[in-house]
Every structure is written in structure tokens, then in C-alpha cells.
Amino acid sequence: MFGRLTSLQNSLVEDFWRLHQELDEMLGDGLSSSGAIRSSPRGSFPAINVIQTPAEVQVFVFAPGVDPKKLDVSIQQGLLTISGERQIPVQEQASYYRQERFGGEFRRAISLADEVDPERVDATYRDGILRVRLQRREAARPRQIEIR
Amino acid sequence: MSTHVNEVTQRQSDGGVAQARGRTAETAMRAPADVYEDQEGLTLVADMPGVSRERLDVRVDGDKLLLEGSVQFELPEQAEAVYADVRSTLYRRSFVLSRELDSAQIKATLKDGVLTVRIPKRAELRPRKIQVKGS
Structure with a gap:
């Protein structure tokens, strides 16, 4: 069960990372500094x-x-x-x-x-x-x- | 504890494989820390949100104090990341200890994702107040 969670975690981290890279390319510094007014x-x-x-x-x-x-x-x-x-x-x-x-x-x-x-x-x-x-x-x- | 160390090593080697395949390896986060000193010793406080006691490793290797922890998310199936400030599940931080510290007497406590490490000075090396006698 741990194996499944760990692999899900790892793939999720990779997803986070890919998303971050994509956002950086799109927005410069990602969601955190541009985009939403309350960010x-x-x-x-x-x-x-x-x-x-x-x-x-x-x-x-x-x-x-x-x-x-x-x-x-x-x-x-x-x-x-x-x-x-x-x-x-x-x-x-x-x-x-x-x-x-x-x-x-x-x-x-x-x-x-x-x-x-x-x-x-x-x-x-x-x-x-x-x-x-x-x-x-x-x-x-x-x-x-x-x-x- | 040794199981945990093995697990971390395992993951690092998996990361290496992943990297070789052109995927992104997991890089450890630097846990923000406060360090202060009083007469009896030093105290180190580090933020490691999501780390439980079972997944925390505090160890002294030679003159190095190594802090490692991994985060366990309980994620539902079919989870998809929408936004992430935190992009790793590993925390790592290391400090070089000086000789007057008693590394055998280090005590660590973890509460609500905050790790507190107390490093006492060797009793014989604690600063002593020298009485200045008047003539």
C-alpha cells in the first residue's frame, strides 16, 4: 500500500514540477507573482x-x-x-x-x-x-x- | 530509523534512474531554521510541515548534524495537481557542529511539523564566570 502511495506521490511531485515549469514559461514567475490579484x-x-x-x-x-x-x-x-x-x-x-x-x-x-x-x-x-x-x-x- | 535511511537512499537512487530516463528527480527542500545559543547550549528549530516522527531522521555523522524528513500526503486516487508551492516531499538540512558541543547528548522533539534540536555544550567546556576579586 505504501508502494502505491509513494509512487502516486512521486508522480504527483513530477506533475507539480512539470506544471511549475510550464507556468514559468507561460507567466515568467508562475502563478505566485503574476495572475490572480490575491496571489x-x-x-x-x-x-x-x-x-x-x-x-x-x-x-x-x-x-x-x-x-x-x-x-x-x-x-x-x-x-x-x-x-x-x-x-x-x-x-x-x-x-x-x-x-x-x-x-x-x-x-x-x-x-x-x-x-x-x-x-x-x-x-x-x-x-x-x-x-x-x-x-x-x-x-x-x-x-x-x-x-x- | 535505519529503515527510514534506507528508504531515503532508495528514493535517491530511484531519482537517479528517473533522471537518466529524462524525468525530473526529486530535490530536497531546505527547511527554514532558527538557531540560538544560551549558556548551556544551542537550540535549533526547523520547520518540516507534514513530517511525522516515523519519517524523521536526526543524526550525527562525525562533526555533521543531519536533519532529514519526508512528507507523507494522503492523496486520493485520481488526484491531479492544480497548484503547488511545495514541489518536493523531502526536507534536508545539515550543520557542522563545533568541538565544545556534546553530540552524544543531543535531544530532538517534533511537534506539529516543527523540529526542535537541543545541543548541549560539554559540561567541562561551558563558560565560567570568573570572579574578579578586589584588592
């Missing part, structure tokens, strides 16, 4: 991946060390917004050599158009990843047209 620059916290299947759309939000109670997920008119705050306690007595981790408030928005049903959203937080599962509307699902 965030590359490297913004938290990172996001979106996948879809015929039945659902899943959004993976890479938000390690965030208190799930401080995460806000909302959907309005096809716009999914994820906001929250990550507090990084500063050690007063210590001297810092490196501070690469993001701290503070964040917000990311993803336009899902009218494809998803706002009443059927499910969000879980595990190992620092928030996964939001949204069901696609029947009308938005790919259909096989029967040829008579």
Missing part, C-alpha cells in the same frame, strides 16, 4: 498546494507550529481564505545566529470559482499541515457523455 509572492508563509479529483478539491496549507485554534478558514463566493497567526517565542536570554522561520499574522486566498459546495467543507490539522477538503458541485464534475 502571494513565492516563498510566502504558508506554502499551499492544491489538488483535485473528479469529486473534490483539496487544499494543503503548510503551516507548522500553528495553534489550530488560531487558524481561520472561510469560504465566500468561491474564494477560500486561510488566515491565522504563528507565534514564535523569542528567547530573551539567548543570542540568535539565524532567524529564518516566519512569525506573525498571515493570510492566503485561493479562488475556486463556483466549483465547490461551500456547505461541504472539512478541515483537519496534522503534523503541521492543514488540509481543507471541498466537494465539487455536481455540475462542475467532469461527465462522460454517452453517445447514442
Whole structure:
């Protein structure tokens, strides 16, 4: 079972990578810097991946060390917004050599158009990843047209 | 842990094969880290979202501290990528330790995708406050 998952993962990563390259060619720096008005620059916290299947759309939000109670997920008119705050306690007595981790408030928005049903959203937080599962509307699902 | 190391090696070699076939090999991501020092030692905090304890490997090899983790996505069948900031499932980061650190006493904890590594200084080498006596 792991083998299947791993190979699916690997092929998915390859898909991500190919998609990224294609977008770079098309848009210069990809989706992150051009295109959608609410998009965030590359490297913004938290990172996001979106996948879809015929039945659902899943959004993976890479938000390690965030208190799930401080995460806000909302959907309005096809716009999914994820906001929250990550507090990084500063050690007063210590001297810092490196501070690469993001701290503070964040917000990311993803336009899902009218494809998803706002009443059927499910969000879980595990190992620092928030996964939001949204069901696609029947009308938005790919259909096989029967040829008579 | 050794199983995991094998798995990583396995994947790297698979990647090599994939590359030879003209496909893209998986490159490891650099986990963002904070490093700070206090009297007793150093603390390293690294973001590795999606990594569980079973898929985390923290090891000392000579004077190198190596952190590796792999992300496990539970993906449904027929999943198709629409958008991706994260294009790898591997995190890797390494640091060179200095001699005053006690690598045998390193402790690591993982919570909500955040790895904290505590590296104490050797007890005999901790800075001592020298009392200045008045004449």
C-alpha cells in the first residue's frame, strides 16, 4: 500500500514540477507573482498546494507550529481564505545566529470559482499541515457523455 | 530509523534512474531554521510541515548534524495537481557542529511539523564566570 502511495506521490511531485515549469514559461514567475490579484509572492508563509479529483478539491496549507485554534478558514463566493497567526517565542536570554522561520499574522486566498459546495467543507490539522477538503458541485464534475 | 535511511537512499537512487530516463528527480527542500545559543547550549528549530516522527531522521555523522524528513500526503486516487508551492516531499538540512558541543547528548522533539534540536555544550567546556576579586 505504501508502494502505491509513494509512487502516486512521486508522480504527483513530477506533475507539480512539470506544471511549475510550464507556468514559468507561460507567466515568467508562475502563478505566485503574476495572475490572480490575491496571489502571494513565492516563498510566502504558508506554502499551499492544491489538488483535485473528479469529486473534490483539496487544499494543503503548510503551516507548522500553528495553534489550530488560531487558524481561520472561510469560504465566500468561491474564494477560500486561510488566515491565522504563528507565534514564535523569542528567547530573551539567548543570542540568535539565524532567524529564518516566519512569525506573525498571515493570510492566503485561493479562488475556486463556483466549483465547490461551500456547505461541504472539512478541515483537519496534522503534523503541521492543514488540509481543507471541498466537494465539487455536481455540475462542475467532469461527465462522460454517452453517445447514442 | 535505519529503515527510514534506507528508504531515503532508495528514493535517491530511484531519482537517479528517473533522471537518466529524462524525468525530473526529486530535490530536497531546505527547511527554514532558527538557531540560538544560551549558556548551556544551542537550540535549533526547523520547520518540516507534514513530517511525522516515523519519517524523521536526526543524526550525527562525525562533526555533521543531519536533519532529514519526508512528507507523507494522503492523496486520493485520481488526484491531479492544480497548484503547488511545495514541489518536493523531502526536507534536508545539515550543520557542522563545533568541538565544545556534546553530540552524544543531543535531544530532538517534533511537534506539529516543527523540529526542535537541543545541543548541549560539554559540561567541562561551558563558560565560567570568573570572579574578579578586589584588592
